Amino acid sequence: MSILDIVHYGDPILKKKCNPVTDFKKITKIIDDMFDSMYEAEGIGLAANQVGLDMHLFVVDISHTDETDQTHIFINSTIMNKNDDEEYFQEGCLSIPGITLDVLRPKKITLKYQTPDQKWHEKKFDGLLARAIQHEIDHLNGVFIIDRVDHKHRKKYKKDLKSIASIQAKKRVEKKSKEKGFFL
Numbered sequence: 114m115s116i117l118d119i120v121h122y123g124d125p126i127l128k129k130k131c132n133p134v135t136d137f138k139k140i141t142k143i144i145d146d147m148f149d150s151m152y153e154a155e156g157i158g159l160a161a162n163q164v165g166l167d168m169h170l171f172v173v174d175i176s177h178t179d180e181t182d183q184t185h186i187f188i189n190s191t192i193m194n195k196n197d198d199e200e201y202f203q204e205g206c207l208s209i210p211g212i213t214l215d216v217l218r219p220k221k222i223t224l225k226y227q228t229p230d231q232k233w234h235e236k237k238f239d240g241l242l243a244r245a246i247q248h249e250i251d252h253l254n255g256v257f258i259i260d261r262v263d264h265k266h267r268k269k270y271k272k273d274l275k276s277i278a279s280i281q282a283k284k285r286v287e288k289k290s291k292e293k294g295f296f297l
């Protein structure tokens with residue numbers, strides 16, 4: 114088990130469209146690490162690029178609710194259909210600590226995705242699970258909750274976002290220095 118560092122707003126990997134998973138050989142270990150990292154951070158969902166991995170993969174665990182007892186793994190997923198019925202719900206994000214926003218999203222979606230056994234599925238989701246899926250797929254497309262609210266709201270958080278991004282930039286420099294073998 115390894116706990117991976119959660120990457121924060123400001124890191125370029127959170128702004129890019131993630132690549133599809135083609136090599137499933139090491140996927141089990143990566144998924145285990147992602148669940149461990151998500152639990153450590155007390156999140157209910159985590160996308161691969163939130164731990165610095167450029168892979169179209171995310172995990173969700175909402176087993177604390179009545180909706181489901183299972184954990185969920187979604188690989189190479191696409192939203193095939195969105196219900197016109199939308200609602201606001203307050204969302205937080207492990208990559209933007211300290212900010213929660215009311216985000217408008219469809220209540221129900223149809224998702225096509227792969228599981229670690231490489232099988233394809235097409236299923237309908239609603240409730241908190243549909244909400245978490247849409248939040249994580251946004252991550253894999255380089256979209257933050259802050260991109261889902263109007264300009265006025267976004268402006269309010271400009272300062273906070275700037276400070277999160279500057280801390281993240283410092284972390285990246287420190288990490289690079291370590292990789293090169295010198296410690297400052």
Ligand SMILES: [Zn+2]
Nearest residue numbers: 205206207208
């Ligand atoms: Zn998030």
